[in-house]
Amino acid sequence: MIEFDRVSVRYQGATAPVLADVSLRIDEGELCLVIGHTGSGKSTLLGAINGLVPHFTGGTLSGRVVVAGRDTSAFPPRELADVVGLVGQDPLAGFVTDTVEEELAYTMEQLAIDPAAMRARCEETLDLLGLADLRHRELRTLSGGQQQKVAIGAALTAHPSVLVLDEPTSALDPTSAEDVLAAVTRLVHDLGITVVLAEHRLERVLYCADKIVYLPGDGSAAAGDPAAMMELATICPPVVELGKLAGWQPLPLSVRDARRCAPELRARLPARPPGAAAPPPGQVALAAKGIVVRYGPLVAVAGAALALHRAEVTALMGRNGSGKSSLLWAIQGSGRRDGGTVHAGSEGADPAALGPAAARRLVGLVPQTPADLLYLDTVGAELAQADKDAGRQAGRSAADLLDALAPGISRGGHPRDLSAGQQLALVLAIQLAAAPAVIALDEPTRGLDYQAKAALTRLLADLAADGHAVVVATHDVEFATAACQRVVVMAEGEIVTDDQAATVLTASPTFAPQVAKVLAPLPYLTVPQVAAALCAVPGPA
Amino acid sequence: MNRGFLAAISVRRRSVLTIAMASFIGLIAFGWPFAVAPGTFSSTQTPPLMFGVLLILVLAVVFAEIADGGIDAKAIAMLGVLSAINAALRPLGGGTAGVETVFFLLVLAGRVFGPGFGFALGCTSVFASALLTGGVGPWLAYQMFGCAWIGMLAGLLPPLRGKAEIAMLALFGAAGGYLFGFLLNLSFWPFSVDPASSIAYQPGLPLAAQLHRYLLFDAATSLGWDTGRAVTTALAVVIIGPPALAAFRRAARRANFQPAASFQPPPGPRSPAAAEVRPREVTTPGL
Amino acid sequence: MTPRARLPRALHPVAWWCWALGLATAASRTSNPLLLVLIAAVLGLTVTLRRTQAPWARGYRYYLLMAAVVIGIRIAFSVVFTSGPEAAGAIWLHLPVVRVPSWFTGVRIGGPVSAQAVLSAAIDGARLACLLCCIGAANTLANPKRALRVLPGALYELGVAVTVALSVAPQLVESVQRVRRARRLRGHGTGRRFAVLKGIAIPVLHDALERSLLLAAAMDARGYGRTCAATAASRRVTAGCLLAGLTCLCFGCYELLDPTVPRGLGAGGFAAGAALCVAGLVLGGRRVTRSRYRPDPWEWPEWVVAGSGLACAVALSLNVGYNPAALNPVLYPLHWPTLPAVPAAAILVTALAAAITPPAAEPLSRPAVGAQAMAEAST
Structure with a gap:
């Protein structure tokens, strides 16, 4: 179905090729998993399948890519739209229209499919992906998982023989991600469609993959049976x-x-892991009592109490909309707070009463989309601005902090060109420059691969060792297990569980790693x- | 104009001719009270109606002509997203005295992405915002034309860089703000004031007297408003201009409009590796 | 039993626009205050009964407000910038005459104000206000996203760009709110206006530009801009038509400037130019081959609505069956205007639109948050 014959790809102005002499074949009806670290050429490989590389991106492709009998050198992506469906990372960014049904029909409209057939295919696809209840909804109002399913549906309505998914779950929370991956695996079984999937949440798809393509990062690619490839891969x-x-x-x-x-x-x-006894937490760095946050009739946080200790990493878990983010924003002082008290730092001041500049010296918050905080042209300028904002009573400069967190980030580069992990490190460095006692991170693992998550885990441990109180809102069980000593579970704005990580994570089957x-x-x-x-x-x- | 990369929408010679003719018709449509020979129109109600329809037709022709030259997915997505910004910004400024937020983005985008894109962006921005806020009407064609001109002219400014560029764009933005107000007012002047009034359009007056009446009307109705627009546009260009230009240029670089894609077919026949795929030798590591 | 055509649905936007433009034409034909009031009543009734909760449908009150402002401005101008001491009719009041500098020649401020001058300004204003309300009603009743679908094929790209803009704009509003909130995390409060603008505008702009590249890739992969069916020859013919049409229009415009050109020639230029342009646009539409998902039906309610509007326009333009003077009653001497039967009936017929159209479909989606925010921001 898909054939790469000695394919090398080199982008304009690049010194080294992204792919070098890659030859592989993906047969009809296979689920092929593409794995590799960030920057190893996964997106290039996937883009080459439908001709986006190099027709859209520019650059030189030597060798030959043939999909369903069509050579991509002769067929640009738009002419392959009827054989290859592509689903990207951020579904919302790829939507052309604004309601579910119109979006499903868009590809078919471009292919000039007869209206009666379009109607029938839309209904089929709505049923296939379980989207029928959402058909008139605005895409913006859907959850991330629902949006990604619509994106998959929109690709499927053209009845392609190949579906290419480029990290479809990297921007989603685990619950939505599982939902999407379950839908993908069902498609492989029910429709016999060939699926090429780049994914770093391997645990959910590995068991149903027929083939794995592993990109070690030097431009080469190895393809083969999943179990055999897993022996080879460093990402497991x-x-x-x-x-x-x-x-x-x-x-x-x-x-x-x-x-x-x-x-x-x-x-x-042995019956107990050695050295399992956690070190005793330090003194209380932040104590919040009876926090209430409401948006109109909606109660986001309903009287939650939370104490954060120095030298301890706390995970804040719970399903979407359980009030995790609202609680973090409320204790930071920048978000809405309709009731309750917060005492932070050695003097027990309330950050909300101090104004933003002083509040961030007590509690630093890294929001879900860290890039929102970046507005200057270079990394260096952002760091300098951070030092200026922090005032000079703080100990370490933002540049020092960044080098400690993520060494080797060029000062002259554009902050938007950084990878998700590097952006997170930059924003964290900016927030740490103000030397807050408490540091809060909202869903930091979104878009991070295994390596970046491991780096973040080490980083949080270092912060805790330095005496910071760290709180992380996350859905990611494996990450919470590795990084956190205490787990707080929220539901409907209330705190349900607050205990040692080992106790909480082994007690419940849903939260178990x-x-x-x-x-x-x-x-x-x-x-x-x-x-x-x-x-x-x-x-x- | 050496920008280091190609314009987002290429403008062919035929398109230039089309835009030039359209601009001539547009000038007449705006400026007819001064230019038209007396006795041409029986009623002051006729010309705005006639020119309104004419402008829509002319804009359609220009857009069709530009599109025929090729607006690829990158340019159309950029147009859509920038129009969305403009449409989203417009209501924010619309209520407060003369604060016009559309212009500065139009000027900067026209500057970076070229005159063809500027022209198209002027049209789509106004159209999208009218659809979004329920503001479709006969005035739409005039507004679209005004904005299209501003966007296009911004793309034709001389290739300065640095502070000089910002100063030039700020001046152009301010002038554009005044010009836009002047033209738009002109489009409804003939029928908006009671004909008996001494600042109303009176067919057959000599040019100077007519202009005098109009300037008084303009001063009485919208000078403050236009000044607000000119000042905010210039200030916005001076303050947000440098980082916004950098953002646009970065986007243009990344978008790589009209990319140079090349293919080199593989030498010789199909390789055996492709015909029959074998995983590379996998060594099983022991524990 | 409800016939199929009257099940709850959105009426074809073109039908609403025909109806509203017909009424607008009618309004522009008359200065009889009774007829103008009748038109306003029909508009009000129809908008009240048939508008939806969509963001574009909430704008009617702004049109009403604007209409009131138009009437107010006209009256104010007629009072302040008076036509001079020779004002005829019943003088209501004398305003003090303001001495104006010499370069203000021909302009008078203050002086006697006659009832006729004020009334004529008010009626003229009311006519403009009526026109505005017609446009407002069309904007309120017709779904703009559906209206985009009837754009001719030659303007396909315009339609796509605007469709994208309409779906991205509310997301950007959300993005602005998110960034504004995030700014506090860096210790920047609500400082100077422009400094705040910079910290918000730049991240949002970067966000939007990155989004546009992702969107472009998605559109390319989904078949936007597939090979056109048009041959090189047909494209040349199209381009020729468009260029020739524009040239004719230019000639027509030139005729307006130069009184020595015979009148008929200019009018002919306009007619030929318009015809050539339309032909070029129709031919150019063949460039794009695509199909429409669930096109809006055009059934008998559409015919009735569009037809009633056109009929009304025709009835007030033809001057048949009534005294044409009744459309524009004179103000000297002042008297109560009469209501001509045929035009009044023609206007009342358009009220059918409020009665026979299918009711608006209940929206199944929860209200659009961003769009709501935008609508509120625009107030």
Whole structure:
């Protein structure tokens, strides 16, 4: 169905090719997973399938890409619209119209499909993706997952033989992401459509992939059977890492497979992970009581109480709309607060009463879209502005902080050209320049790959070690497991659970990380814990 | 004009001719009270109606001509998004005295993306904002024409850089603000004032007397408003201009309008690797 | 039983525009205050019964406000900038005459104000106000997004750009609100107006520009701008038509300036130019091949609505069956105007639009938050 014959891609002005001599074939009806770190050429590979590379992006493609018998050198993307459907990262940015039904019809209108056939295909697609209830809704008002499903539906109405999805869940919260990936896997099974998927939430799709293309980052590509490719790849979900650690063959790709291999490992492991006792948290850096936030008739936070301790990373979890963001904004002082008290810092001042400049010296908040805070031309200018805003009573300059957080970011570069992880680091550095005692992050893991998440985990641990109180609103269970010592769960604006991470995360099946699911009832949460435990006990011969 | 990259919408020689003729018709449509020979029109109600219809037709022709030369997906998306900004900004300024937020973006975008794009953006911005706020009417064609001119002229300004560029754009924005007000007022002057009034249009007066009456009308009705528009546009260009121009130029660079894409077919026959794919040798690491 | 054509739905936007333009033509034909009031009543009734909750449908009261302002300005100007001491008719009051500098020649401020002058200004104002309300009613009743779909093929790109603008604008309003809120996190409060503007405008602009590139890629991948069906020859013919049409129009305009050119020639230039341009646009439409999803139906309610508007315009233009003088009653001497039967009936017929059109469909979606914010911002 898709054939890459000795394909190399070099962009204008670039010294090294993004793809070098890539040859691979994806057969009809396959679900092919493309994995690789940020910047390894995933998007280029996917773009080459429908001709966006190089017709749209510019550059030189040597070799040949043939899709459903059409050579992309002769067919620009618009002429391939009837065979290749493309779904991008940010569904909202790719929408042309503003309601669900019109969006589904848009591609068909471009292909000049007969109105009666269009109507029938729209209805089919609405049913296929479970969007029928939303047909007249405005796209803007849908949740991220629903939007992404509409984007998939809009590509499907043209009845393409290939569906290309470029990190379709990277901008979504885990719940929506699972929803979307479930829809994709159903499509592969029900329609027999060929799907090429770049994705870093491997744990949800790995088990149903037929083939994996791994891009190590040097321009080459390796393709093959999932279990075999997982041996090779440096990006693995925790369950595969656990399998590698335990030496299971073939590598388990799902929790279910791993669970079947696990009895032997469980028998070897001690009943408690060594050194599990968390260090005692420091003094209270922020105490919030009875916080109420309401938007008109909607109550977002209903009398929540939260205490944040120095030298501790707290995860704030809960489903979408449970009030996590509103609570963070309220305790920072910039958001709305209709009731309750906040005491922050050594003097116990209320940030909301101090004005924005003083509030950020008590509580620094990194919002969901960090780029909102960036408005200057270069990274250097942003850092200088941050130092100016912070006043000079603070200890470290923003530039120092950035180098500590993410070394090697060029000062002359444009802040918008940074990767999601680097942007996060920059904004974090800007906020830390004001030396706040409390640092809050709202959904920081959006758009980060495994490596960037691991880096963020280390970074938060360092911040806590420096004596900051850190609170992270997140949906990401694996991240919370690795990064946080305490977990606070919210629902309907109230705090439901507030306890040690180990206790909360092993108690509930929905919040349990993969390792805990495999090793239950043993209270292990992460692969490093298991590795440490295995080092401590002598293994079998 | 060496901008370092191609204009977003290429303007061919034929399009230039079209725009020139359209501009002539537009000038007459705005300036007929001064230019038309006396006794041409039986009623002062006729010309605005006639020219309103004519302008719509002419704008349609110009747009069709530009589009035939090719507006690719990048240019159309840029047009749509920038029109959206303008349409979203317009109500914010519309209520307060003379604060006009549309112009400065139009000037900057026309400057960076070229005269063809500026012309198209003037049209789509006004049209989109009229649709969004329910402001479609006979005045629309006049507004579209006025904005299209401003956008196009901004694209034709000389290639200065740095502070000189900002100063030039600010001056142009202010002048454009006045000119726009002057022309738009002119479009409804003939029928908006009671004909008996001494500042009303009176057919057959000599040019100087007519102009005198009009200037008084303009001063009485909208001078303050136009000054507000000119001042805000110039101030906005001076303050937001440098970073906004940088943002536009960066976008133009990234968008890479009319990209140079090339293909090199692979040497020799189809490689065996493509015909029969085998994963690379995978070594199974031991624990 | 409700016939299919009258099930709740949106009436074809072209029908509403025909209706409103017909009424506007009628209004422009008369200065009889009774007829003008009748037209205003029909507009008010129809708008009240048939408008929706959509953002563009909330603007009617601004048109009413604007109409009142127009009448007010006209009266004020006629009182202040008077025509001079020779004012005839019943003098209501004498305003003090303001001495004006010499370069104000010909302009008089103050002096006697006659009842006729004020009334004539008010009636003229009312006619303009009526025209405004007609346009306002069309804007309120016709769905603009649907109206975009009837743009001719040659203007396809314009339609696409505006469609994109309409769907992106509310997202940008949300983006502005988000960035404005985020600014406080950097310690920037509500400082000087322009400084605030910079901190908000630049992130929003970057956001929008990045969005445009993503959108372009999506549109390209989804088939925007697929190969046209038109041959090179047909494109040349199209271009020829358009250029020739514009040239004819230019000639027509030139005729207006130069009294030595015979009248008929100029009018002919306009007619030929318009015909050539329209032909060029129709031919140019073949450039784009695409189909329409669920096109708006044109059924008998559409015929009735559009027809009633046109009939009204024709009835007031033909001057048949009534005394044409009744349309424009004289003010000297002052008397109560009479109501001519045929024009009044023609206007009343247009009120059918309020009765026979299908009711507006209940919106299933929750109200558009951003659009609401925009509508509020525009107040």
